Amino acid sequence: MTTDALPATPSAASRWILRGLTGGIITALPVVAIGLYFIGFAPNYYQHLAAAALVNLIIVVGLQVFMGNSGVPQLGHSAFVGLGAYGLAILATPVALKKLSIPHAPFGLSQITLSPVIAIPISFVVVAVLALVSGRIISRLSGVAATIVSLAFLVIVHSVFLHWPELFKGNQAFFGIPKIFGLPAIIAGAVAAIVIARLFRESATGLQLRATADNLQAAEALALDSRALRRRAWLLSALICGAAGMLYAGFAGTISPKVFYFQQVFLTLAMLILGGMGTVTGAMLGTILLSFGLEAIRSVETGVSVLGIQMPAMLGLSGVALGVVIVLCMALRPQGISGRYELDEAIGALLRRNSRMDKAE
Amino acid sequence: MEYFVQQFVNALAFGSEYALVALGLAVVFSIMGLVNFAHGEVIASACYCVFLAVAVGLSQPWLAILLALAAAGAASVLLERVAFRPVRNAPTTTGLLTAFGVSIILQNLFQLLISPRPQAVPVLNGLNATWHVGGFTVSSLQVMEFLAAALSIGALVLFLNRSTLGIAMRAAARDFSTVRLMGIRANRVIAMAFAISGVLAGVAAVFILARRGSVSPDMGFGLVMKAFVACVIGGFGSLSGAAVGGMLLGFIEVGLLVALPQEHGGLKEALTYVIVIAILVYRPEGLLGSRQELGDKEI
Numbered sequence: 010m011t012t013d014a015l016p017a018t019p020s021a022a023s024r025w026i027l028r029g030l031t032g033g034i035i036t037a038l039p040v041v042a043i044g045l046y047f048i049g050f051a052p053n054y055y056q057h058l059a060a061a062a063l064v065n066l067i068i069v070v071g072l073q074v075f076m077g078n079s080g081v082p083q084l085g086h087s088a089f090v091g092l093g094a095y096g097l098a099i100l101a102t103p104v105a106l107k108k109l110s111i112p113h114a115p116f117g118l119s120q121i122t123l124s125p126v127i128a129i130p131i132s133f134v135v136v137a138v139l140a141l142v143s144g145r146i147i148s149r150l151s152g153v154a155a156t157i158v159s160l161a162f163l164v165i166v167h168s169v170f171l172h173w174p175e176l177f178k179g180n181q182a183f184f185g186i187p188k189i190f191g192l193p194a195i196i197a198g199a200v201a202a203i204v205i206a207r208l209f210r211e212s213a214t215g216l217q218l219r220a221t222a223d224n225l226q227a228a229e230a231l232a233l234d235s236r237a238l239r240r241r242a243w244l245l246s247a248l249i250c251g252a253a254g255m256l257y258a259g260f261a262g263t264i265s266p267k268v269f270y271f272q273q274v275f276l277t278l279a280m281l282i283l284g285g286m287g288t289v290t291g292a293m294l295g296t297i298l299l300s301f302g303l304e305a306i307r308s309v310e311t312g313v314s315v316l317g318i319q320m321p322a323m324l325g326l327s328g329v330a331l332g333v334v335i336v337l338c339m340a341l342r343p344q345g346i347s348g349r350y351e352l353d354e355a356i357g358a359l360l361r362r363n364s365r366m367d368k369a370e
Numbered sequence: 371m372e373y374f375v376q377q378f379v380n381a382l383a384f385g386s387e388y389a390l391v392a393l394g395l396a397v398v399f400s401i402m403g404l405v406n407f408a409h410g411e412v413i414a415s416a417c418y419c420v421f422l423a424v425a426v427g428l429s430q431p432w433l434a435i436l437l438a439l440a441a442a443g444a445a446s447v448l449l450e451r452v453a454f455r456p457v458r459n460a461p462t463t464t465g466l467l468t469a470f471g472v473s474i475i476l477q478n479l480f481q482l483l484i485s486p487r488p489q490a491v492p493v494l495n496g497l498n499a500t501w502h503v504g505g506f507t508v509s510s511l512q513v514m515e516f517l518a519a520a521l522s523i524g525a526l527v528l529f530l531n532r533s534t535l536g537i538a539m540r541a542a543a544r545d546f547s548t549v550r551l552m553g554i555r556a557n558r559v560i561a562m563a564f565a566i567s568g569v570l571a572g573v574a575a576v577f578i579l580a581r582r583g584s585v586s587p588d589m590g591f592g593l594v595m596k597a598f599v600a601c602v603i604g605g606f607g608s609l610s611g612a613a614v615g616g617m618l619l620g621f622i623e624v625g626l627l628v629a630l631p632q633e634h635g636g637l638k639e640a641l642t643y644v645i646v647i648a649i650l651v652y653r654p655e656g657l658l659g660s661r662q663e664l665g666d667k668e669i
Binding site for chain 2 (some may be wrong): 160171
């Protein structure tokens with residue numbers, strides 16, 4: 010450890026950026042490898058599955074940013090996924106198709122079509138505004154109450170999707186969204202999400218937030234403002250989840266409110282818990298393992314699978330599997346597979362140990 | 371006037387149901403810090419037990435009521451033994467997520483083993499009649515629900531104040547290790563908390579069955595969500611807070627039902643939560659809660 014303090018090493022500020030960047034890129038490597046394999050060798054149907062799994066990965070990473078660093082369980086993140094998806098859908102769908110689906114949209118939204126380059130930033134702004142408002146409230150509450158209110162937030166957003174049909178088309182599918190994203194764009198999105206989440210974890214804010222999760226009283230005694238820290242993590246988490254929603258909408262072309270509800274919450278939560286919520290590596294590992302595992306279960310469950318990851322539990326078996334994964338993880342290994350270490354940290358520790366052993370010999 | 375009285379009774383009935391479920395959550399939380407998301411599935415288990423009993427020939431309503439109470443109590447105690455004991459001393463987050471997982475498992479098991487679609491259970495429909503009281507028309511079910519909730523809460527208060535185990539439970543909510551030093555068995559206190567929580571859920575289950583006349587896998591989840599919100603407004607872990615919060619939630623809901631025009635009726639749930647969250651902006655620790663950050667030093 011003393012070598013780190015030598016004057017030759019870069020300053021503290023750029024060191025965490027370097028660590029976050031390299032760590033994030035190393036963590037993203039397996040994702041890129043699997044993604045490229047699917048692009049190159051898998052039939053079309055499996056590319057759809059891979060896209061759905063990668064969208065889930067971005068959601069899980071978004072969930073990790075708040076839940077993993079603050080230690081406060083959050084169950085309402087799908088609200089932001091839905092907001093991102095509907096934001097893009099409403100702004101970017103061609104006017105001709107909107108005449109069919111939402112002819113009476115308020116604010117003249119049925120008369121305009123924005124190019125994705127403008128629609129995406131506007132959707133991010135909408136997500137950010139709602140995240141700032143909800144974050145102010147949630148960061149004030151103590152742990153359990155924050156969890157319940159995040160869930161209530163999901164119910165509110167879902168209920169608005171359902172009961173404002175002029176804008177969101179209610180219970181029916183919103184179709185005709187331009188398919189602007191392919192699998193490569195989603196892979197790029199997943200890599201970006203992983204690197205950003207990792208940078209956040211290594212940043213001063215991330216470190217301080219993790220300190221408040223370890224011991225709130227001690228952290229506040231060191232003058233850390235836990236509410237402000239939670240607010241920032243909540244905002245970043247919401248933006249990442251919103252991006253996942255936009256990618257999903259721009260890939261699938263059709264969305265409906267039930268996609269962004271409890272099924273998705275269960276699924277992404279189980280992925281994060283299995284991998285380990287403390288680390289970005291955990292989010293990545295859990296998503297990959299559960300995506301493959303659930304696909305296997307689903308082929309047993311039905312024989313034919315429908316559109317893949319986004320709608321599990323047609324008959325209940327995969328739902329039971331998700332619950333069992335959560336319960337067993339909590340009972341046997343609450344820190345998840347990855348535990349406390351990121352992938353690059355684990356590799357680094359392994360290498361150091363090997364070189365020490367070489368010297369000893 | 372008639373309309374007003376009807377809506378008032380309606381609000382009392384909804385409020386009692388939320389209060390019953392919220393109390394069940396608060397009893398368990400106050401003692402072992404478990405946020406029991408699986409509480410709704412305790413209610414669903416009781417209803418499915420009645421459904422199965424009816425399928426094999428049960429037709430007496432009072433037997434069905436007894437069965438629902440017993441099944442809910444047993445299901446709750448069983449869940450504690452199987453799922454929650456391994457995480458008893460773990461952090462709140464671990465318990466919360468375990469309970470969430472248990473809830474998912476049970477919901478899907480009901481789907482897998484019985485049916486994803488609602489199943490009719492007509493045995494308790496007879497409880498739902500129209501009464502004429504002093505010139506007003508009220509639903510018998512709503513009056514009975516309020517009375518049953520009041521009775522159960524009264525019995526719970528008596529138990530907590532008079533019996534040794536009840537006093538031990540109240541003490542355990544403050545400081546569990548000292549209670550154990552006094553020679554009270556931890557397992558007994560916790561099992562009793564779950565049994566009470568289960569029976570309260572059973573009382574709620576009886577009225578839900580009588581009103582809906584059907585069972586479905588996710589019937590408990592929405593209700594328990596509302597009960598949690600009731601706990602949060604009342605102050606998490608406070609028993610009186612849970613009861614007050616439940617009642618308040620019932621009145622907010624019925625108030626919105628009356629105030630909202632028909633075509634926006636679907637927004638009732640969303641607006642209820644918005645109002646509740648607005649309350650939390652002014653009192654983040656809930657109406658009757660205390661600040662938890664003091665940790666062990668709390669008096």
